Amino acid sequence: MSKTDAQFMEMAMTAAKVAAEEGEVPVGAVLVSPMGNVIAMAGNSVESDDDPTAHAEMRVIRLAAKTLKSPRLLDCDLFVTLEPCAMCAQAISLSRIRRLVFAAYDPKGGGVEHGARVFSHPTCHHRPDVVGGLMETDAGVLLKDFFATKR
């Protein structure tokens, strides 16, 4: 039986917690196949990988594309604990992801419901179905706790 959205988001939360333990901004993501199997799971690793593009979403997209041997992740779904930034949103569009489910909204850095609103322009070639706010309280607490320890 396929997992529920909440179960996939729990997995993304786990990846976010691992990232926090490594001193990274705690964001985690899971990429799910059309059959409902997890193809990739990763946390943000910008600092530890010396890679400004290593957001959790980018990492699962790259991992899944390698695994599926295709740059297009047709009918795949992405679960992430924070609203994607414009970089990740455009990568989601480029990889033809079917559905994006995110937890916390990000008024400062988000590029889906805020800022660049990548999917809202007529030139956007592919728009996923978007669900925001699933388990946003849990994801928000994780981020808040992380930044509290940094101050």
Place this chain on the structure above:
Amino acid sequence: MSKTDAQFMEMAMTAAKVAAEEGEVPVGAVLVSPMGNVIAMAGNSVESDDDPTAHAEMRVIRLAAKTLKSPRLLDCDLFVTLEPCAMCAQAISLSRIRRLVFAAYDPKGGGVEHGARVFSHPTCHHRPDVVGGLMETDAGVLLKDFFATKR
């Protein structure tokens, strides 16, 4: 003596031509250090790497960050033969690149002067200086020729 903008763009054009020979959309990029040295040079490799994020700009940013052992490319400049998409524009912002010089404008896929206009939002944390249109005719011809052979 440091190279001129046109010389760096010539190098990016060379990377774009190599990409075309490999069946990739011909876009090339060069990342230049604050001292004016080329740190990374790469072409688009989306298809050959099975990586939807492997645009030329992303590749040179990732390569340069690894080389400099830092996710922030302070005072570095990026030369690319096509206006960056929203993914690449946000990566440029995240990596704190000082100056972006691009050749051809991209009304359909661009995210700097078109579409998401990533640098134009109040929430954009870092905006590079932007120069568009340098050697745009040459870059445009390369892209046009490539797509002509695909039809």
